[in-house]
Amino acid sequence: MKKKKQEENKVAEKNYEPSDYEGNSQIEQGLAETHEQVSDGYHEGTIDRKEGKED
Template identity: 60%
Template sequence: MKKQENINIAGKQYDPSDYERTDSLSSTLATTHEQVSDVYMEGTVDGVIEDVNGKDIPLSGQNEQ
Protein backbone atom coordinates (compact mmCIF):
# COMPACT_ATOMS: atom_id res chain seq x y z
CA MET A 1 0.00 0.00 0.00
CA LYS A 2 1.25 3.46 -0.82
CA LYS A 3 1.85 6.00 1.94
CA GLN A 4 -0.83 8.40 0.62
CA GLU A 5 -3.38 5.57 0.48
CA ASN A 6 -2.64 4.73 4.13
CA ILE A 7 -3.15 8.37 5.12
CA ASN A 8 -6.48 8.47 3.28
CA ILE A 9 -7.71 5.34 5.06
CA ALA A 10 -6.51 6.50 8.49
CA GLY A 11 -8.19 9.87 8.03
CA LYS A 12 -11.57 8.49 6.87
CA GLN A 13 -14.53 9.54 8.98
CA TYR A 14 -18.16 8.45 8.95
CA ASP A 15 -20.32 9.98 6.26
CA PRO A 16 -24.08 9.29 5.86
CA SER A 17 -23.40 8.03 2.33
CA ASP A 18 -21.43 5.13 3.89
CA TYR A 19 -24.76 3.30 4.27
CA GLU A 20 -25.06 3.06 0.47
CA ARG A 21 -21.43 2.21 -0.27
CA THR A 22 -20.26 -1.38 -0.63
CA ASP A 23 -16.56 -1.12 0.21
CA SER A 24 -15.41 -2.70 3.46
CA LEU A 25 -14.29 0.50 5.17
CA SER A 26 -17.53 2.39 4.48
CA SER A 27 -19.77 -0.48 5.55
CA THR A 28 -17.72 -0.91 8.75
CA LEU A 29 -18.05 2.78 9.55
CA ALA A 30 -21.80 2.62 8.89
CA THR A 31 -22.17 -0.41 11.19
CA THR A 32 -20.13 1.24 13.95
CA HIS A 33 -22.14 4.44 13.61
CA GLU A 34 -25.38 2.46 13.88
CA GLN A 35 -24.18 0.65 17.01
CA VAL A 36 -23.02 3.82 18.76
CA SER A 37 -26.20 5.64 17.80
CA ASP A 38 -28.37 2.78 19.12
CA VAL A 39 -26.56 2.59 22.45
CA TYR A 40 -26.63 6.35 22.87
CA MET A 41 -30.36 6.61 22.09
CA GLU A 42 -31.40 3.54 24.11
CA GLY A 43 -29.10 4.24 27.02
CA THR A 44 -28.74 0.52 27.66
CA VAL A 45 -26.44 -2.34 26.85
CA ASP A 46 -28.71 -5.27 26.06
CA GLY A 47 -26.27 -7.48 24.20
CA VAL A 48 -27.97 -7.10 20.82
CA ILE A 49 -26.35 -5.49 17.81
CA GLU A 50 -28.61 -3.99 15.16
CA ASP A 51 -27.19 -4.63 11.72
CA VAL A 52 -27.19 -1.86 9.11
CA ASN A 53 -30.05 -3.71 7.41
CA GLY A 54 -32.13 -3.66 10.61
CA LYS A 55 -31.64 -7.29 11.67
CA ASP A 56 -30.97 -7.80 15.40
CA ILE A 57 -27.89 -9.94 16.11
CA PRO A 58 -27.65 -11.26 19.70
CA LEU A 59 -24.16 -11.45 21.12
CA SER A 60 -22.95 -15.00 21.79
CA GLY A 61 -23.86 -16.30 25.23
CA GLN A 62 -26.77 -13.87 25.54
CA ASN A 63 -29.31 -16.58 26.35
CA GLU A 64 -27.01 -18.83 28.34
CA GLN A 65 -27.51 -19.01 32.10
Protein backbone atom coordinates in the same frame (compact mmCIF):
# COMPACT_ATOMS: atom_id res chain seq x y z
CA MET B 1 6.14 1.20 0.55
CA LYS B 2 5.01 4.74 -0.31
CA LYS B 3 1.77 3.44 -1.86
CA LYS B 4 0.96 1.48 1.30
CA LYS B 5 1.49 4.60 3.43
CA GLN B 6 -0.85 6.58 1.16
CA GLU B 7 -3.54 3.91 1.55
CA GLU B 8 -3.09 3.89 5.33
CA ASN B 9 -3.51 7.66 5.42
CA LYS B 10 -6.63 7.43 3.28
CA VAL B 11 -8.21 4.98 5.74
CA ALA B 12 -7.11 6.95 8.81
CA GLU B 13 -8.56 10.18 7.47
CA LYS B 14 -11.97 8.72 6.56
CA ASN B 15 -14.93 9.91 8.61
CA TYR B 16 -18.51 8.67 8.70
CA GLU B 17 -20.77 10.03 5.99
CA PRO B 18 -24.49 9.20 5.67
CA SER B 19 -23.76 7.91 2.16
CA ASP B 20 -21.66 5.12 3.74
CA TYR B 21 -24.88 3.12 4.21
CA GLU B 22 -25.02 2.71 0.42
CA GLY B 23 -21.24 2.31 0.01
CA ASN B 24 -19.64 -0.81 -1.38
CA SER B 25 -16.21 -0.61 0.20
CA GLN B 26 -15.32 -2.38 3.42
CA ILE B 27 -14.41 0.96 5.00
CA GLU B 28 -17.78 2.52 4.19
CA GLN B 29 -19.70 -0.51 5.40
CA GLY B 30 -17.65 -0.65 8.62
CA LEU B 31 -18.16 3.04 9.36
CA ALA B 32 -21.91 2.76 8.74
CA GLU B 33 -22.21 -0.27 11.03
CA THR B 34 -20.11 1.33 13.77
CA HIS B 35 -22.14 4.54 13.53
CA GLU B 36 -25.37 2.57 13.89
CA GLN B 37 -24.06 0.67 16.94
CA VAL B 38 -22.89 3.85 18.68
CA SER B 39 -26.13 5.64 17.85
CA ASP B 40 -28.22 2.76 19.22
CA GLY B 41 -26.18 2.66 22.42
CA TYR B 42 -26.43 6.41 22.87
CA HIS B 43 -30.20 6.45 22.44
CA GLU B 44 -30.78 3.40 24.64
CA GLY B 45 -28.76 4.77 27.55
CA THR B 46 -26.70 2.93 30.08
CA ILE B 47 -27.47 -0.26 31.95
CA ASP B 48 -27.26 1.54 35.29
CA ARG B 49 -30.17 3.84 34.48
CA LYS B 50 -32.93 3.46 37.06
CA GLU B 51 -36.18 1.82 36.02
CA GLY B 52 -38.99 4.25 35.33
CA LYS B 53 -36.72 7.28 35.34
CA GLU B 54 -37.59 9.75 32.62
CA ASP B 55 -34.64 11.29 30.75
